[in-house]
Amino acid sequence: MLYLPQDDPEIAALVAQEESRIEHTLNLIAAESHSPRSIMEALGSIFNTKTIEGYPGKRFHAGCAFADQVEDLAIERAKKLFGAEYANVQPHSGTSANLAVYFSVLKPGDPILSMSLPHGGHLSHGHRASITSKCFNFSHYTVDGQTELIDYDEVQELAEKIRPKMIVAGASSYPRLIDYGKMSRIARSVSAYLCADMAHIAGLVAGGVIPSPVPHCDFVTFTCYKTMLGGRGGVILSRAEYGKKVNSAVFPGCQGTSPVNVLAAKAVIFKLAMSPEFANIQKKTLENAKLLAAELSALGFRIVSGGTDNHQVLVDVSSKGHDGGAAEKAMEAASLIANRNVTPRDAATPGKTSGVRLGTSGVSVRGMGGAEMTRIAGWIDRALANSGNEAVLGQIAGEVKAMTLRFPVYA
Numbered sequence: 001m002l003y004l005p006q007d008d009p010e011i012a013a014l015v016a017q018e019e020s021r022i023e024h025t026l027n028l029i030a031a032e033s034h035s036p037r038s039i040m041e042a043l044g045s046i047f048n049t050k051t052i053e054g055y056p057g058k059r060f061h062a063g064c065a066f067a068d069q070v071e072d073l074a075i076e077r078a079k080k081l082f083g084a085e086y087a088n089v090q091p092h093s094g095t096s097a098n099l100a101v102y103f104s105v106l107k108p109g110d111p112i113l114s115m116s117l118p119h120g121g122h123l124s125h126g127h128r129a130s131i132t133s134k135c136f137n138f139s140h141y142t143v144d145g146q147t148e149l150i151d152y153d154e155v156q157e158l159a160e161k162i163r164p165k166m167i168v169a170g171a172s173s174y175p176r177l178i179d180y181g182k183m184s185r186i187a188r189s190v191s192a193y194l195c196a197d198m199a200h201i202a203g204l205v206a207g208g209v210i211p212s213p214v215p216h217c218d219f220v221t222f223t224c225y226k227t228m229l230g231g232r233g234g235v236i237l238s239r240a241e242y243g244k245k246v247n248s249a250v251f252p253g254c255q256g257t258s259p260v261n262v263l264a265a266k267a268v269i270f271k272l273a274m275s276p277e278f279a280n281i282q283k284k285t286l287e288n289a290k291l292l293a294a295e296l297s298a299l300g301f302r303i304v305s306g307g308t309d310n311h312q313v314l315v316d317v318s319s320k321g322h323d324g325g326a327a328e329k330a331m332e333a334a335s336l337i338a339n340r341n342v343t344p345r346d347a348a349t350p351g352k353t354s355g356v357r358l359g360t361s362g363v364s365v366r367g368m369g370g371a372e373m374t375r376i377a378g379w380i381d382r383a384l385a386n387s388g389n390e391a392v393l394g395q396i397a398g399e400v401k402a403m404t405l406r407f408p409v410y411a
């Protein structure tokens with residue numbers, strides 16, 4: 001940094017502290033990862049200055065020649081990467097992408113069927129606190145109480161009862177694969193559109209290590225900052241026939257100008273995602289999640305749904321007498337960064353949070369593998385058993401730091 005320390009030493013110092021925090025702690029947050037430096041360069045580039053409204057070739061301000069090429073590259077690469085007929089790369093976030101999809105083909109008040117939040121769904125899937133629930137009439141499917149897997153029979157029954165105009169398949173906290181073929185058959189049986197929200201798993205899909213929703217869905221939304229390893233912001237993929245409607249729903253429907261620097265970062269990550277290195281990180285992410293789940297299970301923790309097929313491990317810490325919130329704090333004091341999360345079995349008890357959600361994208365980007373997953377599981381167990389004991393938690397933090405030095409994020 002050349003100019004920030006001069007203009008604003010306080011913010012510059014915070015950036016430096018955050019860099020150190022990222023390097024010396026373990027990022028186990030399932031909704032985060034580590035972006036390549038080139039992403040930060042694109043985000044910090046001169047394109048941050050350019051104001052664009054509309055779409056390439058149809059702008060409302062002059063001077064868009066290079067911005068148009070950036071957006072065209074992002075669109076073309078997104079389509080190629082995911083085998084999609086159409087892409088809109090302008091949504092500011094996953095939530096805005098979902099909102100735009102709803103408004104593209106539905107009318108306010110139309111019924112939508114999506115996954116219940118305490119069972120793994122997302123706020124933007126019609127949670128009562130989200131604007132989505134004020135615009136559309138959501139009903140929710142759940143996971144089976146025993147298996148903690150999506151109950152497709154319930155989805156079919158609800159679909160027949162509610163006659164939704166759209167079904168949303170996708171989750172924030174669901175460590176298993178979604179059967180998009182089944183979801184598509186259910187949607188077609190009631191003439192509903194199918195939208196997959198692959199915000200968490202887009203990188204795994206791009207890397208070809210889990211099945212893609214794209215061939216089965218009318219719409220697919222995702223964000224670039226989770227397993228996708230890119231900058232922030234959302235993307236909508238769809239069948240070509242809905243392209244025009246999605247474009248108007250995004251701009252001017254839900255948003256104004258689009259940040260060209262963010263579009264540039266999206267273009268960069270879509271290019272990088274076509275490389276064997278990216279696929280390899282995604283493969284390691286899956287392997288590491290399975291290993292971490294197995295290690296924690298061997299230490300006596302109950303793993304929600306019994307394991308994982310993606311980058312997430314949802315640990316029911318109440319199985320060893322802990323609370324999710326206290327676990328998150330104890331882990332943070334030990335430099336193990338994750339988030340408390342409800343488990344499906346908490347759904348009936350408002351305020352109860354028995355889970356910690358772990359993700360293996362960040363540690364896999366750093367090159368960690370089986371030996372490190374074993375140590376991480378051991379540290380988590382020790383941190384939880386010593387919740388509130390600053391000496392032990394500090395000791396673990398020291399051991400974590402020693403390991404992070406061998407696996408730098410940014411060498």
Ligand SMILES: *Cc1c(COP(=O)(O)O)cnc(C)c1O
Pocket residue numbers: 031092093094095096121122124170171172173197199200223233234
């Ligand atoms: C993370 C996530 C989003 C992204 O939402 P933001 O608006 O970018 O915070 C959307 N849907 C799901 C299922 C998610 O997990």
